[in-house]
Amino acid sequence: MSRLLTFACLLLAVPVLGVLGSWIGLDAASLQVLRHQFDTVLPEYALNSLLLALTVAIGVALLGGATAALVALFDFPLRRVFEWALLLPLAMPAYVLAYAATDFLQFSGPLQNGLRAWTGATGALWPDVRSLWGAAALFVLCLYPYVYLLTRAALSERAVPLMEAARLLGAGTARRVREVALPLARPALAAGVALALMETLADYGVGAYFGLSTFTTGIYKAWLVMYDRDAAAQLASLLLVLVALLLWVEQRAQKRLRFSATRSGAVHAAEARAIPLTGTRAALAVLVCALPVLLGFVLPVLVLLRLVWIEAAHGEVGLPLARFAQWAWVSFKLAGLAAVLATSVALLLGFSLRLRESVALRLSARVVSLGYAVPGAVIAVGILLPVGWLQERFPQLGSAALVTGTLFGLMYAYLVRFSAVALQSIEAGYARVPSSIDETAHLLGASRRRMFFELHAPLLRRAGLAALLLVFVDVMKELPATLVLRPFNSDTLAVVAYQLARDERLGEAALPSLAIVLVGLLPVLLLSRSMRPDAAQR
Structure with missing residues (x-):
């Protein structure tokens, strides 16, 4: 055997x-x-892939790290809801989000049409979302949960009790976050960013739909358009080297994460108190946590449902x-x-x-x-x-x-x-x-x-x-x-x-896209359930 x-x-x-x-x-x-x-082609593939990777890395680190720190270290309204809601964009594949964003934000989409009718403006109100920077924004909205998940776990298990000890020693909030929480969260942050970058480099749907020249789209172009398997293999090997480097970074960060774990921290994490936020600070915390959920899951689902409804109203065309x-x-x-x-x-x-x-x-x-x-x-x-x-x-x-x-x-x-x-x-x-x-x-x-x-x-x-x-x-x-x-x-x-x-048939693409999202909710619900405090004690 x-x-x-x-x-x-x-x-x-x-x-x-x-x-x-x-x-x-x-x-x-x-x-x-x-x-x-x-x-x-190789310089263009390398430059676009590098710019996309750097932008996504910065975006997921800031968004995932900020939301994880808010949920793990602070107490504010709707915090318990955001603990699991911030995982919802994991159910949204990047290419599905690209279809929904294109339909909603393009020149002929409902948002620009409504704004032009309201303001009397003419022409495009913003650049086309189908660009390198638009793709980077979509990847950030889809992939920040990797950083959020790992960083939140690290902060909850280790930073919260240590910050409580620092508070008892007289350290202020800013100093506790800067000198206690951030150093402990760094390995988890690096691991989450590496995972997000691996997903970004592996993507084909967004790059092909937006017409981007990256390593992945170049591999398919070399194989399926130019029928050059040697060129496709060489591009694939270069992409494999990049992914292997990211995997090494992720594994190194995970080892540091496991090394810094302590049993006492896990035991006393539940006894430590989160820092309460009130007034303007609480409102800003709610806004920071709500925006990625709304833009990365709720709004795209509503756009897909609208497209399905329009198609159902025109059954002979749908x-x-x-x-x-x-x-x-x-x-x-x-x-x-x-x-x-x-x-x-x-x-x-x-x-x-x-x-x-x-x-x-x-x-x-x-x-x-x-x-x-x-x-x-x-x-x-x-x-x-x-x-x-x-x-x-x-x-x-x-x-x-x-x-x-x-x-x-x-x-x-x-x-x-x-x-x-x-x-x-x-x-x-x-x-x-x-x-x-x-x-x-x-x-x-x-x-x-x-x-x-x-x-x-x-x-x-x-x-x-x-x-x-x-x-x-x-x-x-x-x-x-x-x-x-x-x-x-x-x-x-x-x-x-x-x-x-x-083929620009976004209305017809909405139903299969929505089905994929609904199926993708299953592991997200399983993950959110397993992260509840009572689940860890079973």
């Missing part, structure tokens, strides 16, 4: 190895292509419900199958790692855990490269038809991308199971099979359900790999929403 799991883990690493292997054996033609990229049901069924089928497979792999890996069967398996599992950080565009290219190599040398195998003509390639991509999500949930579940239980089972002569099914499985029920749910929702929202690898007549809600929005 250990050898089989090790082989499965290495199989999931093939796409990354395929992309990196594109640099091996470069011939004169490949070097010419690479030189041409450096002279033409999206056919029969086709929508077919797309929804395909999405649920793919997401359900991928969730079951990824969770099964994670359970087997988690159990084997629990038994500490081999060093090779532990190293292979770490490779699998990196999969979520790999962008879908890189995975798609990494799958198609070795498939193309096999097809050229062994055409009788029909490897290309197997990968692109069936669900095999898509399921493979989903497992590469999302097995890490399931494994993280299962490992977190195992962390709550004392190892003494296993020792007792061994002494009683229980076999490994019986130990797993009769002892571990009941204890891992909640972790397994969480893994299923998280992978299911991630697959429902996934766009880049699905767009390339899906078989004929297997469009998902994400692909259909992107295609309709690309």
Whole structure:
């Protein structure tokens, strides 16, 4: 079993190895292509990606850090509501927010039309939202919860009791925040920003819809427009290096975060008092916390509902419900199958790692855990490269038809991308199971099979359900790999929403977009429930 799991883990690493292997054996033609990229498109891709990443990093750090500090350290009206409401934008994929923002803010949108009718102005009242800076603002609204979540947890567990001690020693509010809270929150802030940047660099929907030239859109343009797989692979490898750097930063920050954790801080966090805010300060705190929720979730949902209502009022022009049901069924089928497979792999890996069967398996599992950080565009290219190599040398195998003509390639991509999500949930579940239980089972002569099914499985029920749910929702929202690898007549809600929005049929794109958002609410509700104080004591 250990050898089989090790082989499965290495199989999931093939796409990354395929992309990196594109640099091996470069011939004169490949070097010419690479030189041409450096002279033409690569500087623009690098500059746009860098500007987007820097803007998003600053934005999510400020917005996520400010909201986390307010909720964790201060007491003001509606604070309990904002504790979970600030997580709602996690349910809104960036490309869906881009469709809603474009419809609402564009020249012919309801906001500009209403303002022109009210003021008598003519022409555009502001620049087009479909720009680099518009994309950065949308990413900030969608991704700040990563920073909020980690920073709030760090501040609640460590900064609150220490700030209470500083208050008893006579330190003022400003000094407590500056010298106690901010240094403790720095590792969590860095980890959250790194996660947000990985999502930003991996995005394809917003960049393609806004017409941006970034690494991800360049990969698809090289593969699908110019039919140059070498150029696509080289761009994918550069993006992979950037993501690996961010992953290193995130893991380093998480280690510092765990090192600074103390059991006493967690025990006394509930006893420490938050700083009360009144008057203007309380109103500003409510405003700061309310704006990202309104702009990142409430307003986009209202815009999508308005578009659906308009389409329903013109039923003969709107999206056919029969086709929508077919797309929804395909999405649920793919997401359900991928969730079951990824969770099964994670359970087997988690159990084997629990038994500490081999060093090779532990190293292979770490490779699998990196999969979520790999962008879908890189995975798609990494799958198609070795498939193309096999097809050229062994055409009788029909490897290309197997990968692109069936669900095999898509399921493979989903497992590469999302097995890490399931494994993280299962490992977190195992962390709550004392190892003494296993020792007792061994002494009683229980076999490994019986130990797993009769002892571990009941204890891992909640972790397994969480893994299923998280992978299911991630697959429902996934766009880049699905767009390339899906078989004929297997469009998902994400692909259909992107295609309709690309054709400027935003009204018809609203219904599948809204369905994706509603499904995305499930893990957000689960996460907000698990973060409640009473949940931690169960």
